Amino acid sequence: MRNFLKLNSLVALLALLSANVGFAQQAAPDVEAQTYQRLLASYGRTVVTVSYVLSFDAAGGAADQRAQGETEATLVSSDGLLLVPSAVLNPTDMFQKVYRNQGDGQVPNMRSSEIKVRLPGSDQPLEATVVTQDRDLGVAWLKIKSPPKNLPFVDLAKAIDPNVGQRAYVVGVIAEEFDYAPFVDETRIQGKIEVPYKAFISDQPGKMLFASDGTPIGFAVLRIDGTSNMSAGGNYRMFATVVGGARLKELDQRVRALSKK
Amino acid sequence: MRMQFFKAVLTATLLGAGANPALALEPIAGIPASMAIARDAVLPHVVSILVVREDFSGGEARLSLSGGTGTIISAEGHIATNAHVTENGQRFRVVLNDQREFPAKLIGTDAVSDLAVLKIVAPAGTVFGYASFAASVQDLKPGETVLAMGAPWGMRDSVSAGVINNVNRLMVSLFEDEADYEQSLNESQATARYYAWIQHDASISPGNSGGPLVDLRGRIVGVNTRGNVFGGDMAFSIPAPIAKNVVETLIAKGQVTRSDFGFGVRSLRGTGLTSGALISDVDRGSAAEKAGLKPGDRLLKLDSIAVNLTEPEEIPSFRRGLTERAVGATVTLDIERAGKAMALKIASVVQNDAKPREVEVPHFGISVIEVTTNVARARYLATTDGVLVQGMRTGGPAATAQPSVLAGDRITHVNGVAVKTLADFVRLSGSLPEGAESGAPLTLTLDRRGQNLLALLTPAPKRLIPPVNPELDKSWAGWEVQPVPVTLATELKLPEGGFRVTRVYPGGPALAAGVRVGDLITATGANPVKPSGLKETSALDLRVRNAERSAPFAVTILRGAQKMQVNLTLTEEPKPAEKTERRWNERLSITLRAITFYDRIERQLKDSQHGVILERVENGGYGGLAHLREGDLLVRVGQTAVKDLPGFELALSVAEKSGVDKLSFLVMRGSETRLLFVDAPWREVK
Numbered sequence: 001m002r003n004f005l006k007l008n009s010l011v012a013l014l015a016l017l018s019a020n021v022g023f024a025q026q027a028a029p030d031v032e033a034q035t036y037q038r039l040l041a042s043y044g045r046t047v048v049t050v051s052y053v054l055s056f057d058a059a060g061g062a063a064d065q066r067a068q069g070e071t072e073a074t075l076v077s078s079d080g081l082l083l084v085p086s087a088v089l090n091p092t093d094m095f096q097k098v099y100r101n102q103g104d105g106q107v108p109n110m111r112s113s114e115i116k117v118r119l120p121g122s123d124q125p126l127e128a129t130v131v132t133q134d135r136d137l138g139v140a141w142l143k144i145k146s147p148p149k150n151l152p153f154v155d156l157a158k159a160i161d162p163n164v165g166q167r168a169y170v171v172g173v174i175a176e177e178f179d180y181a182p183f184v185d186e187t188r189i190q191g192k193i194e195v196p197y198k199a200f201i202s203d204q205p206g207k208m209l210f211a212s213d214g215t216p217i218g219f220a221v222l223r224i225d226g227t228s229n230m231s232a233g234g235n236y237r238m239f240a241t242v243v244g245g246a247r248l249k250e251l252d253q254r255v256r257a258l259s260k261k
Numbered sequence: 262m263r264m265q266f267f268k269a270v271l272t273a274t275l276l277g278a279g280a281n282p283a284l285a286l287e288p289i290a291g292i293p294a295s296m297a298i299a300r301d302a303v304l305p306h307v308v309s310i311l312v313v314r315e316d317f318s319g320g321e322a323r324l325s326l327s328g329g330t331g332t333i334i335s336a337e338g339h340i341a342t343n344a345h346v347t348e349n350g351q352r353f354r355v356v357l358n359d360q361r362e363f364p365a366k367l368i369g370t371d372a373v374s375d376l377a378v379l380k381i382v383a384p385a386g387t388v389f390g391y392a393s394f395a396a397s398v399q400d401l402k403p404g405e406t407v408l409a410m411g412a413p414w415g416m417r418d419s420v421s422a423g424v425i426n427n428v429n430r431l432m433v434s435l436f437e438d439e440a441d442y443e444q445s446l447n448e449s450q451a452t453a454r455y456y457a458w459i460q461h462d463a464s465i466s467p468g469n470s471g472g473p474l475v476d477l478r479g480r481i482v483g484v485n486t487r488g489n490v491f492g493g494d495m496a497f498s499i500p501a502p503i504a505k506n507v508v509e510t511l512i513a514k515g516q517v518t519r520s521d522f523g524f525g526v527r528s529l530r531g532t533g534l535t536s537g538a539l540i541s542d543v544d545r546g547s548a549a550e551k552a553g554l555k556p557g558d559r560l561l562k563l564d565s566i567a568v569n570l571t572e573p574e575e576i577p578s579f580r581r582g583l584t585e586r587a588v589g590a591t592v593t594l595d596i597e598r599a600g601k602a603m604a605l606k607i608a609s610v611v612q613n614d615a616k617p618r619e620v621e622v623p624h625f626g627i628s629v630i631e632v633t634t635n636v637a638r639a640r641y642l643a644t645t646d647g648v649l650v651q652g653m654r655t656g657g658p659a660a661t662a663q664p665s666v667l668a669g670d671r672i673t674h675v676n677g678v679a680v681k682t683l684a685d686f687v688r689l690s691g692s693l694p695e696g697a698e699s700g701a702p703l704t705l706t707l708d709r710r711g712q713n714l715l716a717l718l719t720p721a722p723k724r725l726i727p728p729v730n731p732e733l734d735k736s737w738a739g740w741e742v743q744p745v746p747v748t749l750a751t752e753l754k755l756p757e758g759g760f761r762v763t764r765v766y767p768g769g770p771a772l773a774a775g776v777r778v779g780d781l782i783t784a785t786g787a788n789p790v791k792p793s794g795l796k797e798t799s800a801l802d803l804r805v806r807n808a809e810r811s812a813p814f815a816v817t818i819l820r821g822a823q824k825m826q827v828n829l830t831l832t833e834e835p836k837p838a839e840k841t842e843r844r845w846n847e848r849l850s851i852t853l854r855a856i857t858f859y860d861r862i863e864r865q866l867k868d869s870q871h872g873v874i875l876e877r878v879e880n881g882g883y884g885g886l887a888h889l890r891e892g893d894l895l896v897r898v899g900q901t902a903v904k905d906l907p908g909f910e911l912a913l914s915v916a917e918k919s920g921v922d923k924l925s926f927l928v929m930r931g932s933e934t935r936l937l938f939v940d941a942p943w944r945e946v947k
Binding site: 051052067068090109111113125127130132133134135140194195196197251258 | 655660699724730733735788801804807
């Protein structure tokens with residue numbers, strides 16, 4: 001019996017060894033790669049490009065100055081609702097504090113309009129309107145006027161708040177000359193804000209943040225803080241605040257109601 | 262006001278020249294000479310001209326105001342002025358020396374001589390006093406005193422005195438290559454191709470353009486046209502006999518027709534040659550080229566008459582002699598090329614120096630010009646078919662077409678239909694129905710530097726005012742605050758920093774909760790609130806704006822030495838000016854918006870005060886002409902009170918239906934109320 005046990009132990013050990021050897025020979029499953037691939041498959045086509053015309057108010061009856069801009073946005077409904085940083089519509093919002101702390105404190109009036117959306121794989125620009133925005137939180141919702149049916153989207157009804165330190169993933173697209181190929185990047189939730197409103201701190205501004213299982217956990221927006229003249233390369237810093245998933249979910253419900261009006 | 266200035270010549274040694282002009286000359290041919298005579302002979306007939314210009318920028322037509330001077334030269338009210346004064350003019354008004362003001366219409370313009378004629382629009386039978394151009398200025402000599410009359414910088418009925426510097430001035434410097442000078446003439450100083458100027462030092466400034474240069478015998482000897490960009494004391498006038506001839510032709514025919522033989526000449530200066538003239542350029546495709554004329558040929562005779570042009574000053578009159586021949590006339594050129602003599606016959610065609618017409622096609626987001634012969638030549642085009650894209654509206658349909666249309670593209674077809682002329686293009690581009698958000702996509706065929714491109718363009722209306730983007734409503738406490746950082750608090754002997762209440766709005770939550778000016782807010786709920794700097798109020802503002810309105814908003818306040826907690830029932834934030842609806846009125850070229858809560862506070866307006874606020878006034882539009890100003894509170898149009906934005910449209914249509922000649926506006930500006938007038942747009946004189 002003892003020998004039998006010994007034999008069994010030996011067989012078991014050999015089996016274990018052989019299994020380990022086999023595992024090593026087949027290459028370990030790359031969990032991170034699978035996460036990236038899953039995120040690309042799920043959300044690669046929810047990131048769209050948005051072009052717009054930026055108007056600068058000119059004083060004294062002079063003509064407005066205008067420029068074209070382009071950014072990316074995330075589809076958050078199958079009927080063409082999009083989430084973008086509100087700074088796309090009001091670019092000076094990011095610089096409010098910088099402006100206030102220098103010169104006469106006047107913030108130039110800049111607005112975006114004539115918004116057009118390009119869906120992945122399509123070269124047809126689609127007109128879009130602004131549904132609403134929350135300039136304090138830094139988020140805005142656009143709506144494609146005549147969207148194709150059943151667009152892929154990030155379901156904010158499933159969004160939850162992240163935890164500080166949690167790994168977060170973003171999906172973006174690269175430049176036009178590379179046919180807006182989607183990519184995944186990762187970051188971490190770096191901190192939490194309690195006042196003036198609840199939010200988180202991270203980087204990857206302008207992008208939706210996901211947990212590794214694909215659950216949306218927030219939307220990051222760029223902030224610029226500073227006290228010196230930016231043109232002189234002064235004392236300013238950039239960071240991203242994240243509107244947490246729970247707040248996004250609540251806002252999403254309000255915005256859907258508005259967009260139906 | 263757009264005096265064309267030739268490049269600045271810095272001549273410090275001229276300081277003081279003309280500062281003490283002679284007060285009187287010896288009488289010539291029995292005519293007494295004095296400033297008083299000169300003044301009384303011409304000044305009563307000098308008019309100030311106000312021009313509403315339409316210029317193009319970024320594919321869009323824009324109105325602006327400019328001014329100049331003119332002289333009444335007929336009892337019917339013809340006015341001689343510069344072509345650059347009337348250039349791109351859409352509407353003209355003239356103010357006479359006796360203060361009367363009239364609309365005027367354009368009779369004709371001649372860019373080559375830089376002369377134009379307006380005619381006063383006055384009741385039938387009105388007779389005007391007028392002045393005349395001198396038939397000859399042969400007796401005009403350098404050093405003779407002259408007066409410049411006009412409206413420098415818009416200040417009408419101004420007279421300045423100086424002396425004649427040169428009666429045959431070309432602006433070619435001793436140090437400049439003649440060929441470069443020729444080139445510059447084609448680009449910006451066409452006048453000098455055919456005419457030499459009278460140079461004088463009577464002070465002229467922007468606004469003097471088109472005004473008379475008068476000698477002390479009271480003769481108009483020139484039309485002031487150019488000045489020195491840095492002020493100084495150099496001015497240039499078109500000689501009166503030339504002006505007289507051109508102006509009379511414009512009155513009779515509306516245009517000046519000239520012959521074009523397709524070649525240019527230059528003098529022999531610097532060549533070592535002593536007789537003849539040199540052919541400087543031959544236009545591509547011209548009769549001169551077809552006849553075999555080449556640049557560098559030496560011209561010896563023209564129609565058997567010897568040609569000797571040894572100095573640049575001799576060129577303009579030679580050129581002018583050619584252009585004044587009948588269109589279609591043939592000349593014989595005896596030339597010498599590499600030692601060989603030959604004779605060439607060249608027939609003229611009509612000279613086309615007119616600036617190409619530009620039009621805006623707003624639903625395409627472009628402005629285009631016709632392809633004239635000159636434009637085709639300058640751009641190496643083999644045809645004058647199509648239209649040339651001159652400017653594009655950023656983000657407009659052409660800019661976002663696939664591929665983008667670019668400035669410089671020649672549009673040859675619209676939806677496959679050939680575009681020959683500007684009129685073709687305007688017709689083929691069609692228009693968008695009122696209220697349409699976009700039109701059917703169409704294809705444009707483009708010639709882009711020889712490439713044949715197809716572009717898909719979706720017409721869309723021109724949006725003059727970016728829409729105000731909607732926002733989620735926010736909470737409001739009804740106060741204004743100033744930050745009191747700890748350092749300031751210490752100076753003020755306050756125990757801590759916070760935000761000091763500087764204003765409590767009437768009807769707001771703060772007032773209802775008993776908050777007072779001077780209270781120091783130190784915390785909201787359980788969270789202390791501390792300013793980060795002396796200008797930054799967002800730390801408190803953001804807390805208020807993002808607070809739930811379903812529960813009381815607790816605030817800790819320091820009032821004197823007493824600390825207290827108050828609960829505010831926050832309300833929805835009133836809309837600030839930048840978030841209110843704006844409307845553009847095309848007819849008056851103004852942008853209006855509604856009165857906001859904050860306007861009422863700032864301007865101390867009663868709740869019963871109605872009106873709309875002028876957000877923007879285009880200075881060349883009717884609103885600008887009425888002297889409406891940004892910030893004015895417009896309360897009445899004509900006899901109709903303006904309640905709100907739709908009320909403004911209504912009041913304007915009521916005024917139009919009443920058919921009044923003058924449109925009036927009652928505005929509140931600061932502490933004043935003003936009544937302003939403008940000629941009714943529906944009475945426009947074209």
